[in-house]
Structures are given as C-alpha cells and as structure tokens.
Amino acid sequence: MTTVVLDSPDYHVHINNQVLHIQHNSAPPRLLPLNAIERVVLGAGITLSTDLQLALAGAGKELVVIGRKHCVSLFNPHAAPNNVRIRQYQAVCEPAKRAKLVRALLDARRAGQNRVLAKLGCVQLPALTHTQGHPMLQEAQLSHQYWRQWAVAFYHDGFKGRERQPPNDPINALLSLTATLEDQALAPALLAEGFDLAIGLHHATGYRRASLVLDVKELTRAELELWVITQWLAGTFTHAHFSSTAAGCRLTREGQQQFYPKWFAWQKKRRPALRRLARLCRYAMERA
Template identity: 30%
Template sequence: MSSLYLDKKGLTLRTQKDTLLIYEADRRVANIPLRLLERLMIIGQIQLTASVLGKLGSLGIGVVVLSGLKHEISLLLPAKADAARRLNQYRHCTQNALPLAQQLLADKFSTQQAHLHHYQTTDHSLWQHWHTQINQAKSLETLLGLEGQAAKYYWRQLASLLPAEWLFQGRKKHPAPDPVNALLSLSYTLLYAESVRLLTAAGLDSSLGFYHQPQANRASLACDVMEPVRADIDRWVWQHLLQGTWQASDFEYQYGACLLHKAQRQAYYPLFEADAAGWRAHLKQEIHTCLNRFNIECANTENDTQWQTWAQICRKTSNN
C-alpha cells in the first residue's frame, strides 16, 4: 500500500478503470494503479470530479486535503458503520475518561523521556515524579496541568540541542513562528490525518475522545491516540535538523506564518514518507490498545502490507 502526495497547482485527476490518471495542462504525466494506493494527500489547487472521489471511496482510499497557510485539513474517508463498536466507545469515553487519560499520558511521557534520553539530556527523576503525579490525579484538569509542565521541560531540553539560527524557543502553532515549529506542525498534521483515517477504518468515531474532550472541527479521539506517537515525529524532525537536511534559508514567512519553500516541500514529502512506516506502526498499535481498553475485539484495521512510497511520482508531478 502507498501514499501519493500532490503539491502543485493546476493538476487534474481522472480515473480510467482501475487507474488514477494525472494530467497537467491536458498532458498526462502519470498513471497509477489504484490497487497500490492507500491514501491520497492533496496540497493546493488540484482538480478532480465527484466520479473520481466515488471511485477512490469505493476502493477504501482515503483522501486528505491540506489548504491554507495553517494547513487546514479536510478528510474524505470511506465510512465504516459499526454501531456496536461506537456504543462501546461512547460508554468508555464518558464513564472511564480519567483512567484512560492517565494511561495515555503515562505512555506519552515515556516516549518523550526516551527521546530525551537518546540525546543524554534528561532528568529521569523528574519524569518519575510526573508519572507518580499522573497516578494520583483526580481529574482531567490535573492531567492537563502535568502535561503542560512536562511540555515546557521537554521542549526546553530539545531547544538546547539546536543552533540559535533556528530561533526555536518552544512549541508554538497557529501559525508557526519559526522553521522548527513549521516542520512540527506540518508533520503533526499528516499524523493527525492518518489517525483519523485509521480510526474510521476501525469503525470508531474519531470525534469523541476521552482526554481531548469533544470540540467543534476537531477529531478528539484522533488527537488522543496520536499523543504517544508525537515523540516519533519529534525525533524524526530533530534527526534531520541536526544532520543538516534543512537550512534556515529553506523557509519563508507569509502573513506571520513560517513555511517551507515550495521547492523544499517537494523534497520533504518523499523524505517523510520514507520513514513513515515506524510511526504508522506505532499509531496502529495505539489504536489497537484503544480498542482493547474499550473492550472491543481487536482485528487488523487494514492489511499490514509493506508500505511503499511514490517519491519519484511526487517529484515528477510537483516540479515546476
């Protein structure tokens, strides 16, 4: 199964039998067998018809649309109606929110601690204290406070590893004020989209969570299950920053938001996809754990076929 990233204005998508056809200015530039596609990521102004969407939906291919400077996300997903699973989910999310959130936050702290330990820049006794506080918490508000304390420490330690030119002083968003936050925001958005897609495939309601409470225009359960996986993304971003994959000059500022230059985005997507198998596996594990905690029988949400990438196609269809 694979991902296809399309980030170029003026492309048109069509289907012919079981093949996705990509056109640019009435010239066909790519033919992709639909049986190989699992997700289609559309960034920018791409044209496609309702019949194309219908074909993608009938084959279970999720379509993710990112738009605007904030990478606002829209998801067009094949729905899987599973009333029994959702009833169990609703009951557990409302009746057992605190213990579910305690375990979730403990898992998140463990992955953050492991990330900092990789760089030998963490105080293990401090994390142990926070784990103890999690177990003693009597409300979600208390957990949110602990998460905030840990976040300040976590980002401060990571910031100390970067040269000053990156201007990173902690996690900030909406909009991202610096290159590091721009990379984190874009990567988290892709993680969020995958979380919604997998939850939908598992027959769950991604909008009803237990730690992230219901909120308009937010898939709260998707936010929940991705929390322990965020550190995977952080490690990936820091790895490439410290290796010099990106330079500060690779970014631009528009209306107060920091963004990757268009040319650099074409390199980013294949690079991200090349390392995505690990965090996707972690995300699947978190969803299966969630199903267990909801007392729902676990089954594979999709075939665990080897993840394939379309880096060559992305570059071909995205270059100016």
Template identity: 30%
Template sequence: MKKMLNSLYITRQESYLHKDRETIVIKNGDDKLGQFPSLTIGSITCFGQVSVSPFLMGYCAEKGIGLSFYTEYGRFLARVQGKQTGNVLLRRAQYRWADNPERAVSIARLMVAAKIANSRSVLLRELRNHGENPPLSQAAERLAISLRRVKHAKTVAEAMGMEGDAAATYFAVFNELIRDSGFAFGGRIRRPPTDPVNALLSFVYSLITQECMSALQGVGLDPYVGYLHQDRPGRASLALDLLEEFRASWADRFVLTLINRRQIQLKDFIQEASGAVRLTDDARKALLVSYQDRKQAEVMHPYLQEQVPIGLLPHSQALLLARHIRGDTEFYTPYLVK
C-alpha cells in the same frame, strides 16, 4: 497485521486527479504526471490547488483510500470519508466510556504517561549519544517526576494539567537537541508557527494526526470522541489523543533528524507578511519523501513483540484501544519507545 500501502502526496499546483478503470491518474493540464494501480494506494494527500474528480472521491470513500486536503502551506482543510466501518456496539461503548469520568481518565492517564515517557526517552537518547548536558539531565529528572505523578491523576483535567507541565519542561530544552545548524527554538508556537522549527513540528503533527484518524476509522472507532481531549465541533479529539503517543517518538525525532542532518535548511522557508513561516514547495516535497521513507522503517512493537512499519503504529494502537473498549483486554497498552 495490516499491509502497509503507498501514499500519494500531490504538491504540484493545478493538478487534477481522476480514475481510469482501476488506476488513479494525475494530470497537470494536458500532461500526464503519473498513473498508479489503486490497489497499491492507501492514502492521497493534496496540497493547495489540487482538483479531484467526484467519481474518484466516491471511489476512494468506497475502497477506504484516505483522501485529505491541505492548504499550500500545510494546514489541514478536509478529508473524504466513506461509510463508517466496524461494529456499532463498539462505538456505543466508546461513547459511554467518554461519558464515564472514571473510564475516561483511566485511558487519558495512560496516554499522557506514554507522551511523557516518550519525551523523556528523546532526551535520554541525546544524553547517551552526545554526553552530559545538565539542562537535558535536569529536564529528564523533572519528566520522571511528572511520570510518577500522572499515575495518580483522578480526573481528565488533572491529567491534562500534568501533560501541559511536562510539555513545558520538554520544550524548554528542545533547543538543546538542535546541533549547529543555524536553527533556533524559543518555545512552541502553533497558530501560526512563526519560526522554521515550529513550522516543521506543526506540519508533521498534522500529517500524523490524519494517520491516526484513518487508523481509528479503520478499526471502527469514532475519531471525534476522545478521552483526553474534550469534545469540540470539528475537532478529532480521539485522533489527537492517539497523536500524543507519537509526538516525541515519531514526529519530534523525525524533525530533529531533518534539521541535524541538514536535509532541511533555513533557506527552505518563506516568511509571510502575517509573520507565519512555511516551507518552500521543493522543501515540502523533500520532507514528504523522507516522511514516506520513515513510515516504511520497521520497529519492534514493545507489546505486540513483532516488527511493525512506523506508518502502521497508529493502526496497531487503534486496534489495541478497540480491543480494550470491547472488553477483550483489561488495560489499554500505549506505545512506548525504549
């Protein structure tokens, strides 16, 4: 299993990163903020006005250190990518499968089923921990019906339609999962998020999408050619496909934990003139620290039957997907939580 490396999150504005021998140095003006051995770093994420030396960019690309750039508000901008890894035959098989409707829907069905099952598990977990709740029970029953239906989807479009219906059912009761914190959720709003809960969800989804991109590239797959999400210039379709397995089980549960444990509060958000809502700098730092801690936590992988850090789950699933496309396994096994 791949080793879990550290992630650097650079949030201080006007910071500058450069390479010094085999270390990564972070400076702000004349002040040195930190210096870290590059061998211990798996990814660097920069928010806002953060500069990186061209030599460090090249070094990160060469060594496979992920380097991503976001706006100060958490919207993804770009990432530095080095040479494509893996066997070209794997990517050619990936492209052929994407162009084959039967192959594509066989994978799309499984990814949608995993998303629905994991969403239902979040609701059932709440019912186990906090007692009867009719709206949650009814939603869990509807998701069970959706789960049975998606097995019979004959096209990717049909699977996507079922995924949309299931997501509407799930988010219709999402507010029931938020307990006595002043937060309220009236529905999923993406571009831009106009309330604190949606701002948190969008931010965490964006972070995990980049984890999925790195994982797919690491096993030799092209993150821009997917099976569930259609090809679109600039959209990492396969990374978004993989993200579906982690939305409820990782991102949503993490956001609910931050809110329900009052690690993030309403005072930690700023509303822009445009109506968009974003985290304050201090709150974003606190979220990233918690996110990194969460990545280190280990869970039992239901298929591999071994303890895996949550941060390596995208790598595990990317590896399973690559094995399936190569023909090493008959089926792709999506990630499911109990």
C-alpha cells in the same frame, strides 16, 4: 508508485480513462496513469472533480488535502463489527473510568517526551503526581519544561519555543506539518477497530474535531518528534528548504519534494505498528 504533490493554487485536476490530467495556466499539462499513482497530496486553491475522488477511492488510492490549519483525507474505512463504541461512550460518561484512561495516556505521553529528551541529552521530566492538582495543569507545566529544553538544544537553529499557528521557524514548521499529517495516518486504524473518532477522553468532544485522534496522537507524538529531530540533525532538511512570509514558515517546492517522499515512505513502514496501537487502545478500553 508515485506520490503527486500539488501545493500551488489554481491547478485543475481531473480523471479521464484512468489517466490523471494536471493543468495549470503557467505550465504545460501533465498526464499520469492512475495505476502508477499511490496517493495525491493537494494544497489550498486547487480544483478537482468528484469523478477523480471516486476513481481514487475505487482504486484504493489516498487523497490528502492540506490547508493552513486542517488536513482531510479520502480513504475507505472498514469499521469492525464490535461494541467498542458503546464501551467508548461508557468510558467518557463514567468519571472514574475516564480518569483512569486519561492518567494512563498522560503517563505514556511523559514517557515519550523523556525518550525525546534522552535523544537530545537533556534532563528527564519528573513523574506526574495524579493525586495532586489538576492533570491538565501538570501536563501544561511539563510541556513548558519540555519545550524549554528543546529551545536550548536547538537555539542555534532558530528554535525558541513551540509555535503552532503559524510556525515561525523550520523546526516548528516540520513539527506542525507532521502533527497535521498524523491525524490522517491514525484515523483508518482507529476506524478499523470500531472507534468513534469524534468522542475523546482527554481532549474535549466538540470543536468540530476528531477528539479521539488527538488523544491517541499523544501516544505517537514522541515518535514524530524523534523523526523530525533525526531528519534535521542528519541535514535532510535545512533552512534552505523553507521560506518565511506573513503566513509563517513553510516548505519551499524543493523542500516539499524532499519531505513528502520521505514522510510517506516512513508511513508505509509504520502502518502495521499503527494498527497494533489502535488494537491496544481497544483492549485498554475494554479492560477499563
């Protein structure tokens, strides 16, 4: 199965008789049968028809659109017929329950960061003292220590600290891209368990974002960072796969051809684990 990646603007994509038509003024048209496609990944500035979106949804194909700061995905959600959302609302509104879940989330995040630091041969982060100080302040302090050790480990690769918008070096670019794509990997699993993606516990609800996805991503962030480290140290990605402009450091076309097949192959293997994680989140919500 093929992953179609179109990152340059001014492409026109539509469907006709179950055949994907890809057109661009500077290249000859391309035709791909829909049944040979697993997903379509598009960048900004690309025109596509609603017929194509409906055809992809009907055939169970994934559509991912990636912008500079946001990522959207087309899939068919299957929400579980349970009362998880009611329990979720209760947990958000009751300070004691919310604080308990946030503490568990931050402890899990720190444990994940320590697994990453162990991979890098760095000093472990100390335990959170939930009885002293605001948890957000402690988290910020630990995060500062965490990325400072990354800067030491990857000093010769140009990584000087975590920079998100825009990323200014290849490692930051990989961290930002994988973090953006992870939102779309988590959303279907959480919806299947009956969660409301907009209602967060640790990340404030609002700001036109899926706050719960950001919460749960704290549990998978270390896994993403370990994947980036493994790929970088293995030489799968090098500085030659990136280009830098005023908009930041981005994958080149060759870099994209290297990145997306590896990323989506890994996501296919991860899918059952993400479903289990969403189920564990539901159990934790019910126990709280």
